Structure formats: C-alpha cells, structure tokens
Amino acid sequence: MNIPSDGYILMIETSQRNGSVALGTYDGNLRDEELFSPGLVHGKELVPRIDTLVTRNDAKSQLAVVAVSSGPGSFTGIRIGVSAAKAIAWSLKIPVLGISSFDVIAANIEEHGKWGVLLDAGSGDLDLALFEVSGDKTLRLDQDRAIDKEDLASFVEPGIGFIGSGSRRTDFPAGLKTGPQQWDTPRASRGLEIAISQVRQIVEGSPAPPGWEQPHLLNPRYLRVSRAEEVRRRRIEGEERA
DSSP states (O other): OOOOTTOEEEEEEOSSSSOEEEEEETTSOEEEEEEOOSSSOHHHHHHHHHHHHHHHTTOGGGEEEEEEEOOSSOHHHHHHHHHHHHHHHHHHTOOEEEEOHHHHHHTTOOSOEEEEEEEEEETTEEEEEEEEEETTEEEEOSOOEEEEGGGGGGGOOTTOEEESGGGGSTTSOTTOEEOOGGGGSOOHHHHHHHHHHHHHHHHTTOOOOTTSSOGGGOOOOOSSOOHHHHHHHHHHHHHHHO
C-alpha cells in the first residue's frame, strides 16, 4: 500500500496513566501533539483531543495511517485507544498499526547501556522488556514478558537500569539503578517516531502486522488476564468444583 509523502500519521497513546495524541507526516515531520489532563481521563478526552488535533492541522482528508500504543499497560486505557484507532481506520479506510507500549516508553531513555522497562501490573506482578541504548538507537533485546516480583533478580546484571511504574514501587529492590521518573511516561510524539519508521518498513516490503489492512484483526496486547477476568475464572472454577 502506497503512503503519500505528505500523508498524516495519527498516533494514540493511552496505555499508561497520562494520555496523549500526536500528528506527523510520513516524511518524518512531527506536526502537533495534544496532552491529556493528568489522570485516567482517556475515555473522556481521547476523541475531543483527536478532533482538536486533526481540525487544527486541517488533516482529516490527508490521514493515511492511525497508530496506537496497543499494550501492555492499563487494561482500560489500552482498550479505549485500540477501539478508537480501529474505528478511525474503518471509517476512513486507512491502515491501523499497533505499537508496543514498551517501545514507546523505551524511546524516552537518554543514557547508553542496558535498560529494563518495568511496569507495575498490580498484586505483585510485573511486566518487563529489555533494551540496549547506543548512540541514537534503541535496540530491543527480548520479547515482552510477564514476571513475578521474585523473578526480577534473574534479569539484573551489572550496570543495568530500570524505568517504568514497576521501578517506583515500594518493594522495588533497594540499590538497583533507576532512570529519571519522567522517562516512565510514554508520549505520543515518541510513539509517532516509531510508527513512522515501521510504516516505512512496511511500504518497503516488510510483512504487515495484523490489522494493517484489516483493522478488526488488531487486538490489545495483554500479557495477563484482567483482575475482573481472573475473578470470573475463579468463580467458575469454584462453581464447577461445587
């Protein structure tokens, strides 16, 4: 699928507590960004912020791709963002692209070396991805994974640092290196840089991910079931044993 050089890419970031949306062009120019009000306001602010962004830049007729931070992260936030991205893609008949939320957060790292992006998944659970930062490149070292607090020690090596909500927990091991807290917050503008790079690779012949031409195939990326689903499963198991 050909993407016009002046075609707009819309990036949606609602995977963590603070949301944002950004608009840029396929040729690599960030045009604009809207930050949400602090807190979990994604359901209330996402559509109005997108409308403001697109209207202010007169970009609706030129939207070529919609990208979204598809997880892991907040179950509700991810669901809101992915649903909106799929709806926009369907209505405008344009591709939709899911971006790992870990990659968006890792794009904030400004210090060379190995880093773990660690997300607090609640109840002692953690989500983790490892990266190597060198020069202006951020290289992913492994896949996203769900771990227990006790598993973290197996990923600790000399010099490695951690960022993300999981590294701010009161039970995070003392003495481990952590980056500045501002690196924890994913920004749509950072996600847009990743999206532009991935769109270019697809246009040049790399395999397109699920949802690129069929938006309904894009799904949130969860590494574990939600608390509500866990409770439901336990209830069902209890009823079956009764």
